[in-house]
Amino acid sequence: MIMKRYDAIKKIITDLDDELVISNIGFPSRELYGIKDRNNNFYMSGSMGMATPIALGLSLALEEKSDDRKVIVIDGDGSLLMNFGELITVYAQNPSNLIIALIDNEAYGSTGSQETYTSKVNLSNIAKSIGYNEVYYVDARNSVDNIDIKQYLDKKEPVFLHIKVKPGNTKAPIIDKTPSQIKNRFMESINKEN
Numbered sequence: 001m002i003m004k005r006y007d008a009i010k011k012i013i014t015d016l017d018d019e020l021v022i023s024n025i026g027f028p029s030r031e032l033y034g035i036k037d038r039n040n041n042f043y044m045s046g047s048m049g050m051a052t053p054i055a056l057g058l059s060l061a062l063e064e065k066s067d068d069r070k071v072i073v074i075d076g077d078g079s080l081l082m083n084f085g086e087l088i089t090v091y092a093q094n095p096s097n098l099i100i101a102l103i104d105n106e107a108y109g110s111t112g113s114q115e116t117y118t119s120k121v122n123l124s125n126i127a128k129s130i131g132y133n134e135v136y137y138v139d140a141r142n143s144v145d146n147i148d149i150k151q152y153l154d155k156k157e158p159v160f161l162h163i164k165v166k167p168g169n170t171k172a173p174i175i176d177k178t179p180s181q182i183k184n185r186f187m188e189s190i191n192k193e194n
């Protein structure tokens, strides 16, 4: 079976409970919305390369409040390449509660699957060379069964979970909410459960 971003997101979100999820712009957010809309989803609809920085800010804010909830960011290879400094910033800030689920389809999938360079460059190796201790690579191109997000929830350092999938989008719905509504719902949800 050919596995795409959609299948990886579905596996991740099905395995989670009430963890906070930030998703990347474009089809990743639309697919997540279609699979499982939740108050604890923040659909980042601004710019490539900003999902992980937003997740980092949230992680640090939760740590400051001794709130032990976990943050999972569903990011993309094109976006990571566009804002590569984010990997270094996350490493240096060392949040104990952040999992970067990097869905690597070797493409700018949301805009027509133009190729990125991750077929030539190994993002896991880069994360390791920065210093990340928790780096996991899952080749999910044929099956998503080995994506087991739960096993990383107890880690005390940032996790870089590198998931390789095939490119391609699904017929995901348009998110029927304004950016303000998305933000306000997410913030209310965080504060309510505190």
Ligand SMILES: Cc1ncc(C[n+]2csc(CCOP(=O)(O)OP(=O)(O)O)c2C)c(N)n1
Residues within 6 Å of the ligand: 005, 024, 025, 026, 027, 028, 046, 047, 048, 075, 076, 077, 078, 079, 080, 103, 105, 107, 108, 109, 110, 111
């Ligand atoms: C700074 C910036 N440049 C271009 C775009 C247009 N754009 C939106 S999503 C996207 C592709 C994102 O690719 P990737 O991060 O690999 O995620 P995928 O869609 O493949 O899951 C592009 C080029 C944008 N939103 N922001």
